[in-house]
Amino acid sequence: MKEIELYDVITLEDDTEYTALKMINKNEKKYCLLAPVDEEEEPDMENIKIVELIKENNETVIQDIEEELAPTLAKEFLKLLREGIEERDN
Amino acid sequence: MNTDKLLEKYQKELAETEKNLQSIAHTLNQLEIEKGKVSKYEYDTTWKKEENQAIDYQNRLQAQKDNLEHTIKAYKMVKIYQESIEKIGKIEIHSTEEKKEIETDIKRLEELLNQNLELLPKELKETFSKKVLKNEDKVEVDAIEEEKIVQIEDYQNDTLVIQNELKHLDEEIEKLEKSKNTISNAEYIKELNSLKKHIRRERGKLLRNRQIINCYEIILNDKERLSEIENTIARDEQDSKEMEKDRIFLQNEIDRNKRFIPKNLIKSMESIKVQSDSIITNEEIIDKVADNIVEATKENEKNKSTENMVELDAPKLTQKIQENSPISKNEEEEEYFDEEDKDDDFDSKLDDKKSRTIIDGPAKLLNEKPLEELLRLKDKYQSDIQFYREKSNLNDPTLKSYVENLEQKLDEVQKIINKKKLDNMQNKLMGAINNAYDNTETSQTVNTSSTTSEDNLKDDINEKSDSKDENISETPDEPKKKEPKNNVENSIPEKELPEVIESPLDNVDSKKGENKDTDLNAKKPKEEKKSKKKFKIKNVRKSIKNIAKKTVVKISALAVTLVLIAAGANSCSMDKKDTKQRNEVVDQTDNENGIITYKSTTSTENNYDVSPVEQETAEKKTESYSEAQSQVNTELESKKDIQTMDVGVNVEPITEKSSETEEEISQYTNQYDVVNTDTETNNLDDGIIYLNNTSEIAPSEYNDNTSIHIGSEVTVDGNIHDDEYDAYYNENNQTSYYGTEPKRVVIGTGIVNDDGMNVIYAYNPDANQKIDELLNEGGEMVSILTANKEKYLQNYDGSTTLTPEEIKSSAEGWYNINDVSINNGKGMSR
Numbered sequence: 028m029k030e031i032e033l034y035d036v037i038t039l040e041d042d043t044e045y046t047a048l049k050m051i052n053k054n055e056k057k058y059c060l061l062a063p064v065d066e067e068e069e070p071d072m073e074n075i076k077i078v079e080l081i082k083e084n085n086e087t088v089i090q091d092i093e094e095e096l097a098p099t100l101a102k103e104f105l106k107l108l109r110e111g112i113e114e115r116d117n
Numbered sequence: 118m119n120t121d122k123l124l125e126k127y128q129k130e131l132a133e134t135e136k137n138l139q140s141i142a143h144t145l146n147q148l149e150i151e152k153g154k155v156s157k158y159e160y161d162t163t164w165k166k167e168e169n170q171a172i173d174y175q176n177r178l179q180a181q182k183d184n185l186e187h188t189i190k191a192y193k194m195v196k197i198y199q200e201s202i203e204k205i206g207k208i209e210i211h212s213t214e215e216k217k218e219i220e221t222d223i224k225r226l227e228e229l230l231n232q233n234l235e236l237l238p239k240e241l242k243e244t245f246s247k248k249v250l251k252n253e254d255k256v257e258v259d260a261i262e263e264e265k266i267v268q269i270e271d272y273q274n275d276t277l278v279i280q281n282e283l284k285h286l287d288e289e290i291e292k293l294e295k296s297k298n299t300i301s302n303a304e305y306i307k308e309l310n311s312l313k314k315h316i317r318r319e320r321g322k323l324l325r326n327r328q329i330i331n332c333y334e335i336i337l338n339d340k341e342r343l344s345e346i347e348n349t350i351a352r353d354e355q356d357s358k359e360m361e362k363d364r365i366f367l368q369n370e371i372d373r374n375k376r377f378i379p380k381n382l383i384k385s386m387e388s389i390k391v392q393s394d395s396i397i398t399n400e401e402i403i404d405k406v407a408d409n410i411v412e413a414t415k416e417n418e419k420n421k422s423t424e425n426m427v428e429l430d431a432p433k434l435t436q437k438i439q440e441n442s443p444i445s446k447n448e449e450e451e452e453y454f455d456e457e458d459k460d461d462d463f464d465s466k467l468d469d470k471k472s473r474t475i476i477d478g479p480a481k482l483l484n485e486k487p488l489e490e491l492l493r494l495k496d497k498y499q500s501d502i503q504f505y506r507e508k509s510n511l512n513d514p515t516l517k518s519y520v521e522n523l524e525q526k527l528d529e530v531q532k533i534i535n536k537k538k539l540d541n542m543q544n545k546l547m548g549a550i551n552n553a554y555d556n557t558e559t560s561q562t563v564n565t566s567s568t569t570s571e572d573n574l575k576d577d578i579n580e581k582s583d584s585k586d587e588n589i590s591e592t593p594d595e596p597k598k599k600e601p602k603n604n605v606e607n608s609i610p611e612k613e614l615p616e617v618i619e620s621p622l623d624n625v626d627s628k629k630g631e632n633k634d635t636d637l638n639a640k641k642p643k644e645e646k647k648s649k650k651k652f653k654i655k656n657v658r659k660s661i662k663n664i665a666k667k668t669v670v671k672i673s674a675l676a677v678t679l680v681l682i683a684a685g686a687n688s689c690s691m692d693k694k695d696t697k698q699r700n701e702v703v704d705q706t707d708n709e710n711g712i713i714t715y716k717s718t719t720s721t722e723n724n725y726d727v728s729p730v731e732q733e734t735a736e737k738k739t740e741s742y743s744e745a746q747s748q749v750n751t752e753l754e755s756k757k758d759i760q761t762m763d764v765g766v767n768v769e770p771i772t773e774k775s776s777e778t779e780e781e782i783s784q785y786t787n788q789y790d791v792v793n794t795d796t797e798t799n800n801l802d803d804g805i806i807y808l809n810n811t812s813e814i815a816p817s818e819y820n821d822n823t824s825i826h827i828g829s830e831v832t833v834d835g836n837i838h839d840d841e842y843d844a845y846y847n848e849n850n851q852t853s854y855y856g857t858e859p860k861r862v863v864i865g866t867g868i869v870n871d872d873g874m875n876v877i878y879a880y881n882p883d884a885n886q887k888i889d890e891l892l893n894e895g896g897e898m899v900s901i902l903t904a905n906k907e908k909y910l911q912n913y914d915g916s917t918t919l920t921p922e923e924i925k926s927s928a929e930g931w932y933n934i935n936d937v938s939i940n941n942g943k944g945m946s947r
Contacts, residue, residue: 031657034664038656046664048675062675067846068662072674077682081651091650101682108676 031080031087036064039089046070049104050080057081058092060104077101120244124192131185134178141175191236198230269333269382272326279323286316332374333382339367339374488537491530498527663873670840824939825898827877827884829863833903835936837929841867841876844900844931862909864924865902867931870895878902879919900931 031037037045045061057080062070077100078089092100148168152160205223210216234242290312297305346364351357375383505520836850843849845867864879868891875891877884892898908927
């Protein structure tokens with residue numbers, strides 16, 4: 028399976044689709060901000076999900092993160108978001 | 118002191134210990150009741166310490182009780198052997214064989230007697246006047262022992278005396294103060310100095326005494342800890358190192374403290390040391406006793422000839438029983454054979470009320486035995502009882518009491534067997550459960566009843582539990598092999614996994630397990646926590662509709678959600694109905710007041726539980742139409758909202774810029790220049806076909822989109838949108854808006870062609886020319902950005918070109934082209 032890249036549409040086993048909005052590396056782990064997308068590939072920003080991307084048997088698997096980790100990662104993603112906006116602004 | 122008195126003394130102590138045990142059990146019960154009344158936290162902070170102390174004290178009392186029982190039983194056994202020997206000696210001998218047999222029996226009984234005698238405390242041993250020690254020595258030893266005890270008691274009593282003396286001296290000083298006026302100054306000073314000197318001296322004594330007592334207690338405590346360390350088996354190398362470190366530290370501390378203690382007290386401490394040594398030997402005792410039982414049983418079986426027994430007459434039978442009884446009675450007596458227990462200071466240990474040693478009692482020993490051995494013992498008791506019942510009518514009281522005794526022991530063994538079996542089953546059950554949770558440490562959670570009561574000997578408990586596990590495998594009626602480990606995760610059908618992700622927010626909602634008291638329950642949440650849900654990815658593909666652009670449009674909603682997650686809010690379990698209802702109420706109220714509002718943006722549609730923070734956000738988002746802004750402006754407003762959200766976390770502003778700049782607008786323009794669009798026909802809910810790059814679809818029936826340009830005056834009749842995409846897809850509709858004057862001026866257009874969405878703003882000097890070009894090239898105008906007519910006119914300078922600031926100040930929002938009626942296609946500027 029190919030590597031997940033930003034804004035790729037990921038189809039899970041139950042056929043639900045998510046898009047990878049942001050990705051960060053932290054503590055040698057890869058975290059991803061996923062948003063569910065509908066048929067029109069419209070991301071649902073209210074139902075975003077932070078997951079960990081792990082490699083298992085040469086396959087990428089997404090794994091839930093610890094609840095306590097969510098706020099920290101959310102801040103990281105916010106920072107990333109801000110930097111992105113500032114980059115565009117400049 | 119004669120034997121009876123000594124025995125009486127032990128029995129008295131035993132009774133006292135039992136009484137104390139009852140009292141402490143009562144205290145523990147009360148604590149248990151208290152536990153039910155208050156919360157766990159409150160209990161832990163208030164009562165846990167007391168509970169631990171009580172348990173500790175109970176354990177010590179239990180150990181003391183076991184010791185006393187141990188001694189009393191040993192004493193009774195010695196007496197029985199003595200009587201048996203005497204009785205056998207009186208037996209008439211009819212043959213050489215019988216003589217030999219009796220001699221062997223006597224020899225055997227004497228052996229047993231001596232062995233048991235060795236286990237008795239000195240003072241008791243000597244009362245039998247059989248052995249080495251002379252009475253003088255005994256007196257001396259007693260005197261020393263008494264001295265030892267008196268010494269520390271002396272210090273304690275001295276302390277009390279000194280304290281009283283100090284109190285008295287204080288009173289004297291008070292009296293002196295009162296009589297100050299009645300006596301001369303010189304006399305007063307003299308008296309006062311004398312009293313003060315006395316006080317200083319007494320205080321000095323008091324401090325010294327306290328120091329001695331403290332040091333004494335520290336040493337005792339350290340010795341106890343040392344013995345614990347010595348009894349503990351290191352788990353690994355590191356553990357061993359730590360233990361060694363602790364041991365050295367404790368030894369140094371003992372040595373340091375010994376300097377402050379008089380020699381006679383140190384001697385008494387040596388006896389404590391011996392006691393602690395006995396802990397170690399006790400472990401060995403257990404093993405040895407177990408061996409002895411097996412050996413004795415075997416030997417007994419050999420010796421015991423059923424035929425001979427039948428042939429014996431009643432007195433012989435009785436004697437035979439008495440001969441056999443020490444061996445077969447049960448392990449509680451047999452344990453006294455152990456030579457390891459030949460402790461010279463055993464009596465002093467018993468006398469020492471501060472004894473903290475824990476010597477496992479007989480009941481514990483029985484518990485320690487493997488199930489296999491217990492079953493064998495049970496069979497033996499059963500066969501013995503059966504034999505005696507069949508072969509005699511039990512008229513002989515000795516025989517009767519013996520059989521009764523056997524029955525009693527059979528009951529005890531049966532109980533322990535039942536318990537063991539239950540424990541084994543529990544072990545297996547726990548093992549299976551733990552395996553299910555992928556935890557191999559089953560032994561820690563179960564079956565501590567038969568292990569030592571010392572809490573800190575966890576390793577021992579584990580070890581013993583482990584040995585029980587082995588016992589399980591040894592038991593014939595138990596399956597020998599452990600069940601294979603089940604990996605629960607693997608056993609879950611893969612199909613079940615994706616179901617979890619159907620609720621993408623479950624990572625926030627779940628995992629709120631509470632700590633339970635039991636090990637098992639305590640483990641469960643941990644294990645659950647450990648097993649994070651994993652989801653396999655079925656497919657990864659590139660976005661067809663350029664999600665990146667859509668994300669930019671909805672960036673504020675994303676930021677708001679992230680802020681909420683960062684703040685720890687349950688952002689993912691928002692009830693959409695709440696916000697929608699709230700928005701509807703807001704809109705309705707505003708309309709009633711005659712204030713025209715535009716509907717909240719995407720971000721305001723976030724459906725959070727209505728918290729003050731979120732409400733504030735929602736309120737911020739609801740702005741009057743007179744202050745309407747362009748889509749770009751709305752986006753920036755969203756950013757500002759995020760900045761102002763007080764969510765309790767240090768979230769830096771997303772952007773520092775507060776005003777619209779040309780760059781910002783160009784950014785939006787540029788970003789849409791490369792939008793990919795679907796090449797297929799898109800049928801939306803309203804049935805209108807918006808895009809078909811085959812250009813078969815004609816422009817809207819009533820809109821000649823080629824007539825609409827920047828500056829055109831239009832009438833709108835439909836929903837307003839935050840951005841050209843929403844307007845194009847007719848999604849995220851806001852409240853249908855009609856001003857009293859529905860006329861608008863076009864200040865931006867959204868034109869779709871093969872390259873995607875092209876947005877042309879009025880700030881572009883060639884805006885209309887660009888629009889024409891795009892339309893001529895097959896592009897289709899799908900949405901327009903409108904402005905308030907008055908504001909547009911205010912900014913109007915005779916051309917279609919407006920500055921970004923002017924656009925920002927006059928823009929109200931985007932309309933779908935089908936909601937627009939053209940009034941003046943050429944535009945007001947023309």
